[in-house]
Amino acid sequence: MRSIMNLAYVSVWIGLSGTVILYNKWILSYFGFPYPIALTMWHMFFSSCLAFICIKVGWVQGVDMSSQTYMKAVVPIGALFAGTLWLGNAAYLYLSVSFIQMLKALMPVAVFGVGCALKTETFSMDTLGNMIVVTIGVAIASYGEINFVVIGVVLQLLSVACESTRLTLVQILLQRRGLKLNPVTTMYYIAPCSFVFLCIPFAFIEMVPLYSNLMDGKIVLDFPVFISNAGAAFALNMAVFLLIGKTSALTMNIAGVVKDWMLIALSVLLFHSAVTPLNLGGYLVAFGGVCYYNYKKIQAMQAKQAQAVAAKAANVEAPLLGTKGLPVSTK
Known part of the structure; x- marks a missing residue:
């Protein structure tokens, strides 16, 4: 029964993750709304409102958190979460979904590097060699990419850097403080913080052109599209925390491998993304490295x-022994 439930959690997460990624790509590249910061802000605003309602109505138990803990733990995590989503969405303007999934294979490399720097990971030559193999595989895939756009690659790599740092800080700043946040309370605290941080680049980059295009009628806000998109993003965040809470982060990593191959195939079918043999060959090398990394993690866990x-x-x-080595009475 437990295996069936775990499979259900994994399936829901894969389905929602794929839906959000393809939906975001469509909105940013094909629907005519090339504003990744605004889209990410909308997601954070929508998630903040839903989380606020769930807690204030009493559907979900809230968590008491001091202002000091919020400033020291939640604020930096919220800033990195904003960076991860904004930069990752911005990359869709320049790169195909398939190539972005290949670049995301670098996540274990980034987590290992940040973890070693912040003392949450133990350095070993075996793991380092594994990470080098993954990096080489991604480099080969990048070399074989037909639509290689430097700014898109930089944006995606910065997104990976933000996400790996965020994951490490969650472990340091939240878990070590004994804070146990459920999916709704996590969005209740982090989403508004991320929204505020996103307002800064939005004011300098997207606010003026977005307002101008809205006034000229070049952009039409289709509310069913944006509400369903934000709803899918909120559901995905819930699914992520549910999957980790009910199974483990390692399970999500392994399921992520399946999701990446699925998205590469869907990217080719839906958006006609060009995938070369060198692309796939390089990704297979990286894929092998990631699989070996997950295998070693499973061994260590067992x-x-x-x-x-x-x-x-x-x-x-x-036996319970006393100070002189004699059994102690348990009566």
Whole structure:
């Protein structure tokens, strides 16, 4: 029964993730709304409103958080979350969905690098060699990309850097403080913060041209499209936290491999993205490196669980001893 539920969580996440990625690509590149900051701001505003309603109405239990914790933990995470979404959406203006998924294979490399720098990951030559293989594979895929646009690649790499740093800070700033946020409370605190941070680049980059095009009638806001898009984005955020909470981050990483191949295929079918043999060859190298990385993570997790079970069994079997080595009465 548990396996069936885990499969359901994974399937929902893959479906929603693919939907949001393809939906965002369509809106930004084909629908005629090339404003990634505005789109991301709309997602954060929509998520903030829904989370606020869920908590204030009492559908979801809120979490008490001091202003000091909010400023030290939530604010930096919210800033990085804003950067991840904005830069990732902006990359869709220049690159195909298939190539972006190939670039996202660098996420374990970035997480490992940031984790080693911030002492959340243990450095090893074996892992370093694994990360080099992944990097080489992505480099080959990039070399074989027909529609290689430098600014698009830079934007996506910056998005990966923001996301890897955010994931590491979540572990340091939230988990170590003992804060347990459910999906709704996470969006309740982080989405408004991300919205505020997004207002800064929006004011300098998109506000004037967006307003001008709206006034000239060059852009028409189709509310069903934007509401359904934001609803899908909110549901995806819920699915991410649900998947990690009910299974593990490692499960999501492994499911992500399946999702990437699915999106590459859908990108070719729906948007006619050009994928060359060198693209696929390089990605296969990176894919192999990512699979090996996940395999080693599974081994480490199983070894840790085995040690915990053995330690628990030893504690149960060992007699309770006093200070002089005599059994202590448990009466």
